[in-house]
Amino acid sequence: MGRKVYANGREISGKADGNMSNGAMPDVCLTPPPPPAGPLPIPYPNFSGDSDTDDGTRDVHIGGKQVSQKNKSTFKKSSGDEAATKAQGMGVVTHQIQGPSKHAAWSFDVKAENENLPRHMDLTTHNHQQSTPNGAVVVEMGEISIKAPTDDACEELKAENDDMRGKLKQTSAPTTITHGKFQPAQGPAQSVWSCSRRLKGINKAGYCRGQPYDRPIKIKNAKGVDRNAMQAAQTSLCEDAVNKHRFRYTNDINIRNPHTSHTEPRIIETLLKRGNVAGGTLTMAINWNQKNGAQDIPCPDCHRLICAAAVCGLNIVLCTEVEQPPCKKDLSKN
DSSP states (O other): OOOOOEETTEEBOBTTOOOEEEEEEEEEEEESSOTTTOOEEEEEEEEEEGGGEESOOSSOEETTEEBOOTTTOEESOOBSOGGGOGGGTEETTTSOSSOOBEESOOOSSOEETTEEOOBTTOEEEOSOBTTBOOSOEEEEEOOEEEEOTTSHHHHHHHHHHHHHHHHHTOSSSSOEEEEEEEEOSSSOOEEEEEESSOOGGGGSTTBOOOOOEEEEEEEEOTTSOEEEEEEEOOOOSOHIIIIISOOOOOBSSOOSSOOTTSHHHHHHHHHHHHSOOTTOEEEEEEEEEETTEEEOSOOHHHHHHHHHHHHTTOEEEEEOSSOOOOOOSOOSOO
16 A cells, blocks of 8 residues: 655655654753762754654554644653663653654644644654643654565666666676666655676766765875775765764775765765755665666665765655665664
8 A cells, every 4th residue: 555645745654654753852851870970961853754753643644544634743751871770860851751852843734634744854852741742853764665666667767777777788797787866855856877897888867976086185095005995975965964973985995885876876966965865755766786786775885875865855756676674773884
């Protein structure tokens, strides 16, 4: 059953969504030690998700489950402040921990059961007691999901991959070619594509160049010998992805981190340079040729990049039947 329904270009929030509201700060709670040394007011980050939607629609469902409504629905529990414990006074405003999250914004003209509908990227407040939040406000982060390769949209993207491989005479070469469709939160959809090498087809409309390696640096190789290398250009990812989740590119010798010439970084970085991707959806069909056959999933390092893009509010849909691993909080390494 479908669960991607949009209002004003943004995905509607509901129990079937799987979207998250992550890292809301500050949720200041009184925290051990007990008197006389404490308790201490500690600012905690809060986390909550659509899967905990409560008090939503009764008859109108998306994906077979209830939908959030203005001033009625909650994510019935937020987490992250458990260390405060219930014995020390809890939230300095609400005297609550793990209280529900509530939406503070919603669609102005799309309703269900006579109530406005909250959407992906609408503000939420956390750790409530009745109508009062404990100070944390944040937007929902993007979602990573999969779509059957036999879906019409995926079939179209896969056909474009095959066509490009034929034109570039790369039918069996160990290269990656990826085509995608980006639907921004507002405005028309955009066709995007890239390849893992500078092949002759880069003049085709929609080609994404991504980030170059343009900063000379000195590093030590595995034997401790100094080497010249080139550092990747500054990423266009949001501050939370870089600072809170520690996402990094690396140099052209040590490529344990994602190499910017991979198709996924090329496409995502190009979209980020064009403007805000928050609330948009990028659908990608990956064709990664290997000796043992083609794969339609990102490499582990590119999966880290996809997780970082989701932190910035980008929804990413992969044309594959392979479930993707959950994202780690620390995106500095696999």
